Amino acid sequence: MTLITGDVVTTRRQGSDGAGGTVTVRDADGKPARSRLTEADGDLFVYPESALPFVAEGSLDRELFNVTDLIEHGYDDASRERLPLIVSYRNAGARRTAAVPDGARKVRDLASVQGAALSADRARAAEFWRSVTGENAVDDGVGDAPADAVFRDGLAHIWLDAPVEADLADSTAQIGAPRAWAGGNTGQGVEVAVLDTGVDAGHPDLADRIAARQSFVPDENTDDHDGHGTHVASTIAGTGAASDGKEKGVAPGARLSIGKVLDNSGRGQISWTLAAMEWATVERHAKIVNMSLGSSEQSDGSDPMSQAVDRLSARTGALFVVAAGNGGEAGTIGAPGVATSALTVGAVDATDTVAPFSSQGPRVDGALKPEITAPGVGILAANSSFAADGNGAYRSLSGTSMATPHVAGAAALLAAARPGLTGSALKDVLVSSSHRTPQYDAFQAGSGRGDVDAAVRAGVYASATAYAPGSSPVPVRRPVTYTNATGAAVTLELSVAATHAPEGMFRLSASRVTVPAHGTADVVLTIDGSGSAGGRTYSGQILASDAAARYVAHTAVSVGPVRHKLTVHFKDADGNPVPGVFDLLRSGDSESLPVLVDDSGTTEMYLPEDTYSALAYKTVPGVHGPHSWGMALLGDPEVRLTEDTAVTFDAGRIERIETAVPQRTEATYQRLDYQRSMGGMTYRTGLETQTAYDSLWAQPTTHKVTHGDFLVSARWRKEQPALSVSTRTTDFTDVLRQEGVTALPKGTRELPLVFAGNGAAAEYARLDARGKAVVVRRDDDVADGVQAANAVAAGAALLLVVNNEDGRALRGYGEPFGPPVALDVALLSTDEGEKLAAQAKVRGARVTVTSQPVSPYVYDLLASWHNEIPARMTTRADSRSLARVDVAFDSPLPDGSGGEFRYDWIPGSGWTFGGPQPEPVSGTRTDWVSTGDYRWN
Numbered sequence: 051m052t053l054i055t056g057d058v059v060t061t062r063r064q065g066s067d068g069a070g071g072t073v074t075v076r077d078a079d080g081k082p083a084r085s086r087l088t089e090a091d092g093d094l095f096v097y098p099e100s101a102l103p104f105v106a107e108g109s110l111d112r113e114l115f116n117v118t119d120l121i122e123h124g125y126d127d128a129s130r131e132r133l134p135l136i137v138s139y140r141n142a143g144a145r146r147t148a149a150v151p152d153g154a155r156k157v158r159d160l161a162s163v164q165g166a167a168l169s170a171d172r173a174r175a176a177e178f179w180r181s182v183t184g185e186n187a188v189d190d191g192v193g194d195a196p197a198d199a200v201f202r203d204g205l206a207h208i209w210l211d212a213p214v215e216a217d218l219a220d221s222t223a224q225i226g227a228p229r230a231w232a233g234g235n236t237g238q239g240v241e242v243a244v245l246d247t248g249v250d251a252g253h254p255d256l257a258d259r260i261a262a263r264q265s266f267v268p269d270e271n272t273d274d275h276d277g278h279g280t281h282v283a284s285t286i287a288g289t290g291a292a293s294d295g296k297e298k299g300v301a302p303g304a305r306l307s308i309g310k311v312l313d314n315s316g317r318g319q320i321s322w323t324l325a326a327m328e329w330a331t332v333e334r335h336a337k338i339v340n341m342s343l344g345s346s347e348q349s350d351g352s353d354p355m356s357q358a359v360d361r362l363s364a365r366t367g368a369l370f371v372v373a374a375g376n377g378g379e380a381g382t383i384g385a386p387g388v389a390t391s392a393l394t395v396g397a398v399d400a401t402d403t404v405a406p407f408s409s410q411g412p413r414v415d416g417a418l419k420p421e422i423t424a425p426g427v428g429i430l431a432a433n434s435s436f437a438a439d440g441n442g443a444y445r446s447l448s449g450t451s452m453a454t455p456h457v458a459g460a461a462a463l464l465a466a467a468r469p470g471l472t473g474s475a476l477k478d479v480l481v482s483s484s485h486r487t488p489q490y491d492a493f494q495a496g497s498g499r500g501d502v503d504a505a506v507r508a509g510v511y512a513s514a515t516a517y518a519p520g521s522s523p524v525p526v527r528r529p530v531t532y533t534n535a536t537g538a539a540v541t542l543e544l545s546v547a548a549t550h551a552p553e554g555m556f557r558l559s560a561s562r563v564t565v566p567a568h569g570t571a572d573v574v575l576t577i578d579g580s581g582s583a584g585g586r587t588y589s590g591q592i593l594a595s596d597a598a599a600r601y602v603a604h605t606a607v608s609v610g611p612v613r614h615k616l617t618v619h620f621k622d623a624d625g626n627p628v629p630g631v632f633d634l635l636r637s638g639d640s641e642s643l644p645v646l647v648d649d650s651g652t653t654e655m656y657l658p659e660d661t662y663s664a665l666a667y668k669t670v671p672g673v674h675g676p677h678s679w680g681m682a683l684l685g686d687p688e689v690r691l692t693e694d695t696a697v698t699f700d701a702g703r704i705e706r707i708e709t710a711v712p713q714r715t716e717a718t719y720q721r722l723d724y725q726r727s728m729g730g731m732t733y734r735t736g737l738e739t740q741t742a743y744d745s746l747w748a749q750p751t752t753h754k755v756t757h758g759d760f761l762v763s764a765r766w767r768k769e770q771p772a773l774s775v776s777t778r779t780t781d782f783t784d785v786l787r788q789e790g791v792t793a794l795p796k797g798t799r800e801l802p803l804v805f806a807g808n809g810a811a812a813e814y815a816r817l818d819a820r821g822k823a824v825v826v827r828r829d830d831d832v833a834d835g836v837q838a839a840n841a842v843a844a845g846a847a848l849l850l851v852v853n854n855e856d857g858r859a860l861r862g863y864g865e866p867f868g869p870p871v872a873l874d875v876a877l878l879s880t881d882e883g884e885k886l887a888a889q890a891k892v893r894g895a896r897v898t899v900t901s902q903p904v905s906p907y908v909y910d911l912l913a914s915w916h917n918e919i920p921a922r923m924t925t926r927a928d929s930r931s932l933a934r935v936d937v938a939f940d941s942p943l944p945d946g947s948g949g950e951f952r953y954d955w956i957p958g959s960g961w962t963f964g965g966p967q968p969e970p971v972s973g974t975r976t977d978w979v980s981t982g983d984y985r986w987n
Contacts, residue, residue, distance in 0.1 A: 051117065051120060051127055052133075052172040053114065054101070054114050054135070054170065054175060054178070055098045055101050055175065055176070055179045056175040056176025056177070057075055057083045057098045058075070058076045058077075059074070059096050059117055060075075061094070061121070061961075064987070069960050070955070070959065070960025070961050070962075071960075071962075072953050072961070072987075073087055073094065073961050073962065074963075075096060075098070075963075075965070076965070077098075077176075078175070078176035079862070081862075082738070082740045083099075084098070084738060085097060085738060086099070086102065086737050087735065087736045087961060088736075089735070089959065090640045090641040090642070090733050090734075092960075094117045094960075094961050095112070095115050096117050097115050101114075103199035103631060104183075104199045106199070106644035106645055107199040107646050108207075109201060109206065109207050109208065111207075111208060111210050111212075113210045113347060114208075114210045120210075123212075123317075125210075131171070131172055131173070133172055133175070133210075134157075134169055134211035135168045135209065135211055136163065136167055136208075136324070137165045137166055137208050137209075138163045138165035138205075138207045139165055140204050140206045141164075141204065144203070144204025144205075145164055145166075148204050151170075151181040152178055152181035153170055153171050153174030153177040154169060154170040154178055157169050160321060161328060162324055162358035162361055163358050163361075165207075167321035181202070182201050182203070182205055207354075209354055210320075211320050212345060213317050213345075214318045214320055214322075214343050214344065214345060215316060215317050215344070215345075221400070221424075221429055221456060222298070222300050222459075224499075225424060225425065225456055226503030226504065227300045227459070227460070227502055227503075230506050231302075233506075235463050235506065236301060236303030236466075237303045237462035237463050238303030238466060239466055240303075240304045240305070240337050240338070240462040241261060241304070241305045241306075241307055241334060241335065241336045241337060241338075242301070242306055242307070242336060242338045242458055242459075243306075243307040243309060243326075243330030243331070243334060243336035243338070243339045243340065244306055244308050244309070244340045244458075245309045245339065245340070245343065246274075246278055246279030246282050246283070246308075246309075246311065246312060246342060247276035247277070247278045247279035247312040248263075248265065248270075248271075248273055248275070248276075248280075248312075249273075249279050249283050250273070250280045250433075250434035250435050250436055251273075251308075252435070253280060253284070253288075253292070253434070253435070253443070254289075254291035254292040254443070255288035255290055255291050255293075255299075255443075256280070256284055256306070256432065257289075257291065259288070259305060260305075260306050260308055261334075262334055263308035263309075264309055264310070264326075265310040266309060266310060266318075266323075266326045266329075267310050267311065267312070267313045267318065267322060270310065270314060271310075272308055274310075274434040274436055275434070275437060276312065276315065276316040277437035277438075277440070278316055278447075278451065279308070279312070279434075280434035280437075281429075281432060281433070281445065281447055282340060282342045282452075282454070282455045283432070285299050285300065285429065285452065285459065286299050286306065286340060286458050287300075287301050287459065287462070288431065292432070292443035293443065293444065297430055299431070299455070299459055300455070300459025300462070301459040301460075301462035307334040310326075320354055320355055323355060324354060324355065327355075327358050328358075331365075331368045332362075338368065338369050338371060338458050338462055338473075339368055339369070339371065340371050340454055340458035341386060341454070342452075344372065344384045344385060345384045345385045346375070346377070346382075347384055347385065348383075348388075349388050350417075351385075351388050351413065351415075353388075354385075355386035356386045356389035356390075356392070357389075359389035360389050360391045363389075363392075363474070367472045367473050369474070369477055370386070370389065370473075371454055371457050371458040372387040372393065372395065373394075373451050373453070374394050374395055374396045374397075374408060374410075374419070374420040374450045375409035375450060376407040376450055376451075377407075377409040377410075378408065378409065379409070380493065381411065381412060383410070383411055383413065384409075387409075388417075388419060391473075391474065391477075393422065393457060393480065394419050394420035394421055395422055395423065395426075395454045395456075395457045395500075396409065396422070396450060396453065397423060397424065397425070397426025397427060397448075397449065397450045397452070398423045398424065398453070398487075398495070399425070399427040399428075400425065400427070402423075402485070404487075404495050405427050405448070405450075407450075409450065410493050410494050411492075411494075412493050412519075412587060412608070416517075416609075416610025416611065417519050418493065418517040418608045419496075420496045421477070421496040421497060421514055422480060422484055422496045422498065422499070422500050423487070423498070423499045424453040424454070424456035424457045424460075425452070425499075426448060426449055426451070426452040426454075428446050428448055429446065429452035430444050430445070431452075432444060456500060460480060460500050460505065461476050463502050463505075463506060464479060464480065464502065464505050468506075468535070475511075478512065479508055479511040480500060480502075481606070482508075482511045482512040482513070482514060482603040482605060483504040483603065484498035484501055484504070484505075484604075485498050485500070486498045486591070486601075487499055491550075492515075492590070492606040492607070492608050493587060493589060493608065497514065497591065497604060497605070498604070508602070509534065510594070510602050511532075511535070512532050512533075512594060512604065512605045513529070513530045513531050514606070515605060515607070516528040516530050516575045516577075516606075517609065517610075518608075518609045518610065525576050525577060525580075526579075527574050527576050527577075528575045529574055530574070530592060531571075532563060532570060532594065532603065533565070533569075534565040534569055534571075536568075537568065538567050539564055539565065539566050539567050540564070541562060541563070541564045541565075542562065542564075542565065542594040542595065543594070543595045543596075544558055544594055545561070545592070546558060546590055546592055546607070547590050547593055548589065548607065549590070551589075551609075552581035552582070552588075553581075554578060555579065555582070556590060556592075556607050557578065558573055558575060559573050559574040559575075575607060577609050579609045586611060587608065587610055589606065589608035590607050591604045591606055591607065592604060592605040592607055610658065611660075612659040613657055613658055613659070614691050614692070614693055614695065615654055615656055616654070616656075616657050616662075616664075616694075616696075617652065617654050617695070617696040617697070618645070618653050618654075618655075618698075619696065619697070619699065620651045620666075620668075620684075620699045621651065621698060621699065621701060621702060622670075622701050623671060623701045627649070627650055627652065628651050629646075629647055629651065630647045630651075630699060631644055631645065631666060632647070632665060632684075633663070633665055633666065633735065634657075634662060635662060635726055635728070636658075636660055636661075636728075637660050637661040637758065638728065638730060638731055639729070640732075640733060641733070642663075642733060642735075658691075659692055660691055661728060661758075662688075662689040663685075663687045663726045663733075664685045665687060665724060666699050667683060667722070668684050668699065669681065669857075670704060670747055672743060672745050673706075673744055673745045674744055674783070674784040674881055674882050675879065677853075677880035677881050678744050678784065678879045679742055679744065679858070680744060680745040680746065680747050681737065681746055683747070683749065684699035684704070684748075685749065686752075687724070687726060687751065687755055688753070688756070690757070699749070700749055703749050704748060705748060705921060705922065707747060707748055707923040708745070708923070708924045708925075709764070709913050709924075709925050709926070710925070711768060711909050711911070711927050712927075712928060713907060713909075714770065715768035715771070715909060716768065716770075716771040717744075717767070718741075718767050718967060719766065719964070720738070720739045720740075720743060720746060720765065720766055721736050721737065721739065721765040722737050722746050722748075722763075722764055722765075723735065723736035723737075723765070724761065725759075725760070725761045725762075726759075727760075728757060728758035729758065734958070734959055738963050741859070741860045742857040742858050743858075748762065748919045748923060749919065750918075750920060754918045755917040759916075760916070760917050760918075761915070761916055761917075763912060763913065763915075764911075764912070764923075765911065765912055767908065767909070767910055767911075767952075767967070768911065769905035769908050769909070770905040770906065771902065772787045772901070772902055772903065772905070773785050773793075773899065773902075774900040774902075775850065775886070775897055775898070776898045777886075777896070780885060780886075782878060782882050782886060784878055785850075785876045785877075786860065786876060786878075787875070787876050788851075788862070788863050788875045788877055789860060789861065789862045789864075790862040790871060791864065791870050791873060791874050792871065792872050793901055794847075794848065794874045794903075795903075796902060797901060798899070799898075799900075800896055800897070800898050800899075801821070801823040801847055801848060801896065801897055801899055802894075802897075803822065803889065803895040803896055803897040804817060804819055804895070805824075806840075806841070806844075807826065807827065808829035808832050809824075809829065809836070809851075810836075810837075810840065811840050813840075814840060814844040819844040820845030820846070823846070823847060823848040823850060824846040824850065825851075825852065825886055825887050825890040826851055827854060827887065828855075829854065834863055835864070835865070835871070837851065837863075838863040838871045838873055839871070841873055842871060847873075847874075848873070848874050848875075848899060849874070849875045849876070850878060850883075851877045853877055853878065853879055854880070855880075856880065859877060904969075904973070907975060907977070907978065908952075908975060908976075908978070909977075910954070910977065910978070910980065911927060912980040912984050913980070914982075931980065931982075932979060933981050934976065934978060935976075935978075935979055937974065937975045937976070937977050938974050941971035941972050943971070947970060947971065948971035950967065951965060951967055952977070952979070952986055953987045954984055954985070954986055955984065955986075955987075956983070957983055
């Protein structure tokens, strides 16, 4: 699967359950790519290094790297040649003037998110990524990408155009619809848009109810082959004609605009839904929009569908009625139900018991959702004749999808009765007049179960909700507005019912308020979370009663969990502030939150009281000088946030991670992993350093992990050095043979050593390089291949290149897809290379070179540490900790070339990194493999 960055991920499932396997990541040129592998709640994420700062900044959708979901939803290369994307722009001007990024084409404009739907050609993904990021060959290392991760040309966000799915009679009586009908109100004159799987327009219950229909699904008409949309539409406005009027919808006089946004299998894309939302509200002027659909991904309301709900609500005055979802647990409401202006609907059964599948709040930032519930269990409504089970006029379904049209129909009845109400006012009336269900808190059941009869008759209504997402250093003040629709002033007695909340958490500015005729009056609710217990949420209701002591309106109130300030500092080895990206993982969460720290090296955030892990991968100086790279794990795997706390990611306190072996080796593969289990969930991530890094490091912990479990592990493949270089005074240990070269034959030789500047042809004009080892400095003005070709022309025996960038690199010196250059070429890191260059300038300099094109031995090593990062992580492997494996390769191929790798799994891991490394597949080799609680393949 080709990612948006151009990097290509290959997965191979292993095991009978297919729950894990191996992962290989290559860049657009086919070389091993430095990337992060993460396992979270059964999902595999692969983040190329170049993408991490944008993900941490929040401008790049992490679902673009959820390999498990991308494959499951058919977004792999075999299923799609193009990757569907949604982009937004920083302002309207940028949206008008910005060019479509290279490698992509525009599918449609999406004004509701100030953006567009794009389709990116996977074959040109690297070109697309360079176009939107301006990324070039400059590589700053892990955790050192620019802190101002900003897209080019005014782009603000890039999201995956992800799948959207449907969220699955006495129920009309349960919400009081017959009493509204008795007064002659059937919702006539109100248009309701239904964005779903289409409709069976020929169903008797819907025959004359449809005002307009349009498909936003490519190559499909509006016929409903799934059945979900027909069921929803008839719940809102079905006439019951197929049952002699018995099974009619909530608002049988309303007109329907049908937007097909889910295909015949019940799935769709976000961009289809956004386009339909704009059509429904801007073109059709629908007063109410029913969305019995959503995404399972949690959001704080900043996702594209939620943004569109809020913008279109403000622009058009429409009310979006949205299903809470069928996650069944706290904190499982997804987009667009998390939108602030949406009326989000949970499900209850016939006894007003919350359905076990009904998603609950709070929103991920602690905000109050859902606002209301409605019947959603065993709902009988129209059956589409196009569906697989299309026999019979009606079918029974359960889900918040079925609860949502009950509320949309109620909103239509209310809008017909009070045509002057805006969408936000409709929401306030429906919520504040709902049937209270005090046995549940507001995050479970909102303000209560919908009661359209009470809503239509309500003379006074109140703000739907008033909440504080979490505790604050100071109390939070929220206005609560009371509106009087009658011709006489009304005096209301106010009280707060919050049984489990500490005394004084919810305080009103007044216990009585008089609301003038056809006017409004405000009171202020002060929410003081200082008495909250750690990790808890609290909710209740403001109750307003009239002179007859009848409750006439109520407002749901809530406060999120206690929050404390977490201050984070990033420091380099000298104690100076530096930018960085760290993973913040909360106990009980399966996915971490990547957090970007800017150039100040410090960030502050308020988080719910709990236990967290805060760890970061960071580039630090390696063992070969200040321009070499090491990879370090910094931070604290157990942060108990019970008060304001600081965590320092300190590169000045690191210790090296290394396993020494009996024979001389160089690392040809390195990886640093950690696994953190807390609150019943396990999160695992690992970083392949490839050849750019010469060493692994970690910041020792100051205490052992006691909450959950923590494991840090290091993985090496070590082989005999392919090329060893030394002089009379210096052994150069940072020499990396390059790709596309002709290796020197096996053996040791002494060669004269000369220096050829930047390796241009002119440098050889007065230089005798024949049969000698030539040292050149890599130069951006002289291509790698040109340097090699000039050395070949001069008769050099070996080319040694001094890197001009930090870290090491593996570059190709032969022609792409052509034969290798007729010369051995090796790259030295800057500090080692400059030492060699200085010696090469001395007359008579000589160098000893040992070439070992094929290593006769391999060490596959694993070391791990449990519940701590100790102060000493240097170990020595010997026959007591290694198993010997005698390997024979017997390939029928005449050139004996191929690739091989030994993959590793630690306990609890499903997926593992690695990739076949070029190895001859003829002859014999002795392998030494770490023993322990590991699995190898």
